Amino acid sequence: MPSAFRARSLQAGLAVLAALALAVPASAALYKWTDANGRTVYSDQPPPPNVKSEVIGGAPPPANPDAVKDMANREAEFRKRQMDRTDDAKKTEKSRAEAQKLATFCTQARTQAAGLRRADIAMYRLNDKGERVELDEAGRRAEADKLEALMRERKCPPAPPG
DSSP states (O other), X not given: OOHHHHXXXXXXXXXXXXXXXXXXXXXXXXXEEEOTTSOEEEESSOOOTTSOEEEEOOOOOOSSTTHHHHHHHHHHHHHHXXXXXXXXXXXXXXXXXXXXXXXXXXXXXXXXXXXXHOTXXXXXXXXXXXXXXXXXXXXXXXXXXXXXHHHHXXXXXXXXXX
8 A cells, every 4th residue: 555545545534533522522433443344434423233342532611611702702802802902002192292282382382471571682474465574562562462362262282381
């Protein structure tokens, strides 16, 4: 008998055994015997009475009958925790970016308001024609007041001392 044929026969026998093991309930008996042609036979039916056979037990039942359901629940909980962590990281990053944006705005607004309050620096505004027009004292005060109101509205923290 060539070795390739023997290997294929062994593979086929193992495939049959695996299929039977999966198809047969755990409590059913599985029989193994060698037929008159020398082939190994696996069956859930007992062999003829004059043939020597071996009873092969099925797979033992799982220790926990709800093991598959428990594992699926654990997997779902794990995925939920991962999603929650991802969402929390996104929220933290968004919050950090908003805080940075606010801090930049507040710093720029404070600097502009302080410049508008100083009389020794000339300040200009563009008119409707795009021409530079110097702000007078009342215009400077009005612009500074607008910036300070905007800082209060956006809840800018007080300027650091110094």
